[in-house]
Amino acid sequence: MDPKISEKAWNPELEKDILKQWEEGKIYEFTPQEDNYTIDTPPPYPSGRPWHIGAAAHYSQIDMIARTARMAGKNVYFPIGIDRNGLPVELYTEKKHKIRMRETERGEFLNLCREALDDLEAEMILIMKNLGISGDFANYYRTDSEEYRTLTQSTFIDLWKKGQVYLANRPNNYDWVSGxxxxxxxxxxxxxxxxxxxxxxxxxxxxxxxxxxxxxxxxxxxxxxxxxxxxxxxxxxxxxxxxxxxxxxxxxxxxxxxxxxxxxxxxxxxxxxxxxxxxxxxxxxxxxxxxxxxxxxxxxxxxxxxxxxxxxxxxxxxxxxxxxxxxxxxxxxxxxxxxxxxxxxxxxxxxxPMEEYYLKQKEAIEKIKNLGQEITFHPTMHKQILMNWLESINIDWPISRRRYYGTEIPIWYCKACSEPHVPEPGKYYKPWMEKCPISNCTKCDSTEFVGEERTFDTWMDSSVSPLFISKFNRDDEFFKKVYPTSIRPQAKDIVRTWLYYTLLRCEQITGQKPWSEAWIMGYGLDEKGMKMSKSKGNAIDPLPVIEKSGADTFRFWSASEINHGYDFRCNEQKIESTKKFLSKLWNVSRFLSSFPVIKSGKLFASDKWILSELGNLVKECKRGYDEYNFFVPAIAIREFTWNLFAAHYIEMVKGRAYGINFSDEERDGAIFTLHKVLSTILKLLAPITPFITEHLWKVLYSEKSIHKEKQVESESSYLEDFTQFTKEITEFNSNVWNEKKSKELSLKDSIAVSVPENLSAFSKDFAAMHNLE
RNA sequence: GGGCUCAUAGUCCAGGUCGGUUAUGACGUCGCCCUUACACGGCGAAGAUCCGGGGUUCAAAUCCCCGUGGGCCCA
Missing domain, CATH: 3.90.740.10 (Valyl/Leucyl/Isoleucyl-tRNA synthetase, editing domain)
Structure with a gap:
C-alpha cells in the first residue's frame, strides 16, 4: 500500500499553514467558566533586538504549561501582554535619535518612545506567534495602556488612602551637572x-x-x-x-x-x-x-x-x-x-539623600511569608530564593522615579501650602500636563496646584498583572471566576522583584494570594556558561534560528536540554541537530501511514512487550507533566521512540505487518499495535511539539485537532508486564547484527542463530526480522 | 562581603532522596553498510581516575566535612 505521507522529511514550512488553521479555527479561545486555569504570563519587555534566545525558550515552555493544562482537561486562560514601562526604552530612544531625555519636550519624548516600542513589540509578537504560543493574541495587553495605568494608579491611590505610602529621604545617585x-x-x-x-x-x-x-x-x-x-x-x-x-x-x-x-x-x-x-x-x-x-x-x-x-x-x-x-x-x-x-x-x-515616596513593606513580611507557604513552587527548591529575600528586607520599597516613560504618580501639590492631593481612583492621570481635578486645597483652600512630575518604579505596574488579567475593577464577575489565578511562570532572576512585589501588592489590595503555583525557570547562558546580554555581545537572536530549524525543533531542543529550574546553555548547532529526532518521528509515521488504522487486534508477544514499555513511558511522562517539567517527557519519549520502538519493535514486526508468511490475525495485531503506540506518542508529545504532532495526527488519525484531545493518563489495559524482556530482546538483536557484521553478511542475508529459550515466544518475529535459518 | 546553585567523555545531559551489576542517553568524531519508513538513516567503535582532599561503610558518582572552580542574585 502506498504511504499517505510521501515526503521524506518534516518540513518546517508546514508550520505556517498549521498556524493559520489554529488561528482560523480559534482552537485556543477562552470563555470563563466556574473553574479556570489562568496563567499569569510574564509580559516581555521589548528593549531592542535581538530578543534573546533564552527568552524564546522560556516562552516556549510557558506554552507547554498551557498545552499540558489544556490536555489535562482544564479551561485555560492564557493572556499575552507586553511590558512597556521603564528605563530601557528611554535609553534606546535617546541613542536611536541622538537626543537627551531632559533636553527634549516631555510629550515629544514620550511619543518617540512609544514609536520605538511599537516596532520592537511587533517583532516580538511575531516571534511568539511563530513559536506556536497558544495565547490570547487577539486581546493582548500593554502595561502602558490607559487601562493598565489606570489600574496601577488606582491601586496606588487606594494604598495612599490606607496610609501605606510615605515620603522619606534616602541616598540617591545624583548627577549635579544634569541636575x-x-x-x-x-x-x-x-x-x-x-x-x-x-x-x-x-x-x-x-x-x-x-x-x-x-x-x-x-x-x-x-x-x-x-x-x-x-x-x-x-x-x-x-x-x-x-x-x-x-x-x-x-x-x-x-x-x-x-x-x-x-x-x-x-x-x-x-x-x-x-x-x-x-x-x-x-x-x-x-x-x-x-x-x-x-x-x-x-x-x-x-x-x-x-x-x-x-x-x-x-x-x-x-x-x-x-x-x-x-x-x-x-x-x-x-x-x-x-x-x-x-x-x-x-x-x-x-x-x-533625596525625598522619595516609599510603600510600606516591612510590616507585611510575616503575612507574605505565610502566603508564600500556600504557594506550590516548581521546582520546590526555588521557594528558598523568596524566603531568603523576605529575611533580608530591611527598608521599605522606594517607588518614585525621576523618569518620563512610566506610569505617572497621581499627586498634585497645593502651590500655597504644598499639601499633596491624590484624585479619585478609576481614571488615568498625568499630573505633569493635566490640571488638578480637585478645585480647592483641603488644607488652605487655595486653588493653585502643581502636578507631580515623577513616575513609578516599573515594578509598581508589573506587580498587579494578576489583577489586570483577571479584570479587577473592570468586570467583577470575570474577576470572581479567575482570581486568584493558577500559575505564575517566570525566570529565577526576578523572584525578588516581580514575584515578591506581586505577592506584596496583591495581598495589600485583595488580602489573597495572586496564584496557587509559581513556576521558576533558570537562565539562558551562552556556550561558555555566561549569562547572555546585549552588552556582552553574546546574545543569540532567536529569529533566524527558528526560521532555519522550525519552531518544533526549537521547542524540542528547549524541552530536552533544559532541566526545569536549572540554568541552561544555548548552542545553535545543538538546536539544529535536534531536528533529527523530528525526522525520525516523521519517518516512523510515514512507514505507519501505509497501513490502515485498526481499532483492535489480537496481541502477540512482541506487541505485549512494546505496549508494556509504552505503559512505562506514559507513567514517566505523567510524572514530568504533573510537575510542568518538560525535560522528563522529552527525554523519555525520544528514548522510547528511537531506541525501542523504531530500532527494535518496528524491525521485529515489519514482516508481520506486511503479512508475508503471517496470518491475517498476526498481521492485524502488529498493525494495531503500531498505530496504538504512534498515536500515544503523538499525544504525549503534543504539548512540546505542537506542529508536527498536529500534522501527523490529522493525516493519520483524525480531522480534529490533536490539541483538543485529552492526554493519555495511563496505559493499563494490557495487564501482562513484558518489560522484563527488554534487555534480552535488545541484546539478542544486537548479537545477530554483530554476528552478520563479523561474517561480512548483508542484513538481509540469512543466518543460523538460535533464539534463547526465554525469548521463544518472540521467535517467529525474530526469524522474519533477521532471516534466521 | 552575603545568599542560592552547579561541577560526570571534546560538548550537553541522566543517575544522587533510598550507597551495591559493565555509570544513561544525545551531539560531535571514527569505521563499515543504500537492509522495500528514514543516508536528516542503520550497525558498530573509540572516548569518563564521576572537580580536589578527608571521613562514614564490607562497599561511595551517590551520604557527611573541608577546599577549589564556574554561574546568577544581592550588597
Whole structure:
C-alpha cells in the first residue's frame, strides 16, 4: 500500500499553514467558566533586538504549561501582554535619535518612545506567534495602556488612602551637572586619577593613633564611625573606643564589620555619608544618622565648616593641605580609583539623600511569608530564593522615579501650602500636563496646584498583572471566576522583584494570594556558561534560528536540554541537530501511514512487550507533566521512540505487518499495535511539539485537532508486564547484527542463530526480522 | 562581603532522596553498510581516575566535612 505521507522529511514550512488553521479555527479561545486555569504570563519587555534566545525558550515552555493544562482537561486562560514601562526604552530612544531625555519636550519624548516600542513589540509578537504560543493574541495587553495605568494608579491611590505610602529621604545617585538623580543602570565606572590620603585619627584617652586611607577626605565632616575587620588583631583592644576625627574633632565609635579589608591601607575604614555605595549599606545596616555634606548644587554644605561652598574636588585639595599643616597627614599616594560616573555627563556622581515616596513593606513580611507557604513552587527548591529575600528586607520599597516613560504618580501639590492631593481612583492621570481635578486645597483652600512630575518604579505596574488579567475593577464577575489565578511562570532572576512585589501588592489590595503555583525557570547562558546580554555581545537572536530549524525543533531542543529550574546553555548547532529526532518521528509515521488504522487486534508477544514499555513511558511522562517539567517527557519519549520502538519493535514486526508468511490475525495485531503506540506518542508529545504532532495526527488519525484531545493518563489495559524482556530482546538483536557484521553478511542475508529459550515466544518475529535459518 | 546553585567523555545531559551489576542517553568524531519508513538513516567503535582532599561503610558518582572552580542574585 502506498504511504499517505510521501515526503521524506518534516518540513518546517508546514508550520505556517498549521498556524493559520489554529488561528482560523480559534482552537485556543477562552470563555470563563466556574473553574479556570489562568496563567499569569510574564509580559516581555521589548528593549531592542535581538530578543534573546533564552527568552524564546522560556516562552516556549510557558506554552507547554498551557498545552499540558489544556490536555489535562482544564479551561485555560492564557493572556499575552507586553511590558512597556521603564528605563530601557528611554535609553534606546535617546541613542536611536541622538537626543537627551531632559533636553527634549516631555510629550515629544514620550511619543518617540512609544514609536520605538511599537516596532520592537511587533517583532516580538511575531516571534511568539511563530513559536506556536497558544495565547490570547487577539486581546493582548500593554502595561502602558490607559487601562493598565489606570489600574496601577488606582491601586496606588487606594494604598495612599490606607496610609501605606510615605515620603522619606534616602541616598540617591545624583548627577549635579544634569541636575538629576540617575538609576544604577546609568552609571558607568572609570578609573580616574586621585589622591589617596593617609589620615591620622587619635584614639580618645590613649596615645595611639590610627591611620586611615581615604580617597574622600573632604567627607571627614560626615564621618559617623570607623570600622575594622573583626579578625584584625591590631585593633581588638580598641573596639568600642571613641576616635577623634581630625579637623572637626567629632568623636565616633570604632567598631567591627566584615566589609573592612585588613590588607587595604591600615585596615581601618572611615564611614561617611556618602563616599560610595558601601557607605550607604553600612549606614543602613548600622542605623547611623546621616550628615548631608554635599548639596544639590554639587557643593559642600554648611556642615563642612570653612569648606562650605566649595566643590568636592576643591575641598579635597584644601583639606589635604590643612591636614598636613596640622600634622594629621601621614602621606598621600597618587592612585587610579574606580569611580562611578554618570554615563551621560561623564562627571563623578555623588550619593545624596533625596525625598522619595516609599510603600510600606516591612510590616507585611510575616503575612507574605505565610502566603508564600500556600504557594506550590516548581521546582520546590526555588521557594528558598523568596524566603531568603523576605529575611533580608530591611527598608521599605522606594517607588518614585525621576523618569518620563512610566506610569505617572497621581499627586498634585497645593502651590500655597504644598499639601499633596491624590484624585479619585478609576481614571488615568498625568499630573505633569493635566490640571488638578480637585478645585480647592483641603488644607488652605487655595486653588493653585502643581502636578507631580515623577513616575513609578516599573515594578509598581508589573506587580498587579494578576489583577489586570483577571479584570479587577473592570468586570467583577470575570474577576470572581479567575482570581486568584493558577500559575505564575517566570525566570529565577526576578523572584525578588516581580514575584515578591506581586505577592506584596496583591495581598495589600485583595488580602489573597495572586496564584496557587509559581513556576521558576533558570537562565539562558551562552556556550561558555555566561549569562547572555546585549552588552556582552553574546546574545543569540532567536529569529533566524527558528526560521532555519522550525519552531518544533526549537521547542524540542528547549524541552530536552533544559532541566526545569536549572540554568541552561544555548548552542545553535545543538538546536539544529535536534531536528533529527523530528525526522525520525516523521519517518516512523510515514512507514505507519501505509497501513490502515485498526481499532483492535489480537496481541502477540512482541506487541505485549512494546505496549508494556509504552505503559512505562506514559507513567514517566505523567510524572514530568504533573510537575510542568518538560525535560522528563522529552527525554523519555525520544528514548522510547528511537531506541525501542523504531530500532527494535518496528524491525521485529515489519514482516508481520506486511503479512508475508503471517496470518491475517498476526498481521492485524502488529498493525494495531503500531498505530496504538504512534498515536500515544503523538499525544504525549503534543504539548512540546505542537506542529508536527498536529500534522501527523490529522493525516493519520483524525480531522480534529490533536490539541483538543485529552492526554493519555495511563496505559493499563494490557495487564501482562513484558518489560522484563527488554534487555534480552535488545541484546539478542544486537548479537545477530554483530554476528552478520563479523561474517561480512548483508542484513538481509540469512543466518543460523538460535533464539534463547526465554525469548521463544518472540521467535517467529525474530526469524522474519533477521532471516534466521 | 552575603545568599542560592552547579561541577560526570571534546560538548550537553541522566543517575544522587533510598550507597551495591559493565555509570544513561544525545551531539560531535571514527569505521563499515543504500537492509522495500528514514543516508536528516542503520550497525558498530573509540572516548569518563564521576572537580580536589578527608571521613562514614564490607562497599561511595551517590551520604557527611573541608577546599577549589564556574554561574546568577544581592550588597
Amino acid at each position: 538629576t538623580t540617575i538609576a544604577d543602570a546609568e552609571i558607568i565606572y572609570e578609573d580616574l586619577p586621585t589622591k589617596l590620603a593617609y589620615i591620622k585619627f587619635k584614639i580618645k584617652d590613649t596615645d595611639r593613633e590610627i591611620v586611615i586611607a581615604s580617597t574622600r577626605p573632604e567627607l571627614l565632616c560626615a564621618c559617623r564611625t570607623i570600622i575594622v575587620n573583626p579578625e584584625d588583631e591590631r585593633y581588638t583592644q580598641y573596639i568600642g573606643k571613641k576616635v577623634i576625627v581630625p579637623i572637626t574633632n567629632a568623636e565616633v565609635e570604632l567598631r567591627t564589620h566584615h566589609s573592612a579589608k585588613q590588607e587595604f591601607g591600615s585596615g581601618a575604614v572611615m564611614v561617611c555619608s556618602y563616599g560610595d555605595q558601601n557607605d550607604v549599606a553600612l549606614f543602613r545596616e548600622l542605623e547611623l544618622e546621616e550628615i548631608v555634606a554635599i548639596g544639590l548644587d554639587g557643593r559642600m554644605t554648611k556642615v563642612a565648616g570653612e569648606y562650605a561652598g566649595l566643590k568636592p574636588k576643591q575641598a579635597r585639595t584644601k583639606i589635604i593641605e590643612d591636614l598636613e599643616t596640622n600634622g594629621f597627614l601621614e602621606k598621600t599616594e597618587d592612585i587610579a580609583h574606580r569611580t562611578p560616573v554618570s554615563e551621560r555627563s561623564k562627571t563623578p556622581i555623588e550619593i545624596i
